[in-house]
Amino acid sequence: MALILSGRDAAVSFKNKIKAKVQKRIDDGKNAPHLAAILVGDNPASSAYVRGKVRDCKEVGFKSTLIHLKDDVREEELIQNIQLLNSNTEIDGYIVQLPLPDGINEKEILLSIDPMKDVDGFHPENLGRMALGLETFIPATPYGILLLLEYYGIETTGKNAVVVGRSHIVGSPMSILLSSNIEFGNATVTLAHSRTKNLKELTKNADILIAAVGKHSFIDKNFIKDGAVVIDVGINRVSGKLHGDVDFDSVKNIVSAISPVPGGVGLMTRVGLLMNTLQASDGRD
Secondary structure: OOEEEEEEEEHHHHHHHHHHHHHHHOOOOOOOEEEEEEEEEEHHHHHHHHHHHHHHHHHHEEEEEEEEOOOOOOOOHHHHHHHHHHHHHOOOEEEEEOOOOOOOOOOOOOOHOOHHHEEOOOOHHHHHHHHHOOOOOHHHHHHHHHHHHHHHHOOOOOOOEEEEOOOOOHHHHHHHHHHOOOOOOEEEEEEOOOOOOHHHHHHOOEEEEEOOOOOOEEEEEEHHHOEEEEEEEEEEEEEEEEEEEEHOOOHOOOOEEOOOOOOOHHHHHHHHHHHHHHHHHHHHO
């Protein structure tokens, strides 16, 4: 049976470390980190995710602020709220929860965010700094995956890694990080996507497979080589239940380690966000 890469266990460990650092800040006379979130509309998944972030903040001693706007909000009004957060000296970092309703230009919204408060790590300036190996905010999900690999001591140096999915939120930054000269990097990385030919041939050679395609059970045993480490990023709601991009039952006796859905990467994404917010707070002292 494969090692289950539990995001729950890893998240508890990292949040305890964050909580201790927050307490030290307070003991030193500094403010607790303050994370804000803008939620547009009432998308159930987005609402649940933001509620989870608010709980995380309370758990580790952060302050949190939630700005909830109606789904018919004008883009100009949303940008005005972003500008208020940019100028608010009490806010260390904030996120605009995605996806946004139709009619709002997501790229314009991301460009409106102050890069110094962009704790989701989506602003082009932060993505560019990450690609150059400079200090920055790493996109929260790839950051969480790196922390998960760290917690379980998964070796990446010299390994063949395949990332399936090329979004700017997960796939593209994940491929850059895994190939970077960093701890839990230095892998030989292939970035695959919907136009990739002979995908199974690529994934069958992967020591580490990151599945981020957004398709329920897309990856099955025919894509996996024996002993591979599989990180399932997918969150697909089917008949009221959450499923990943990997057919867990199909691969569980083939892989050496796998992250579950739910209880895996999603929880570590929230830890990545907390780590970025703590970094933002330290940088503003």
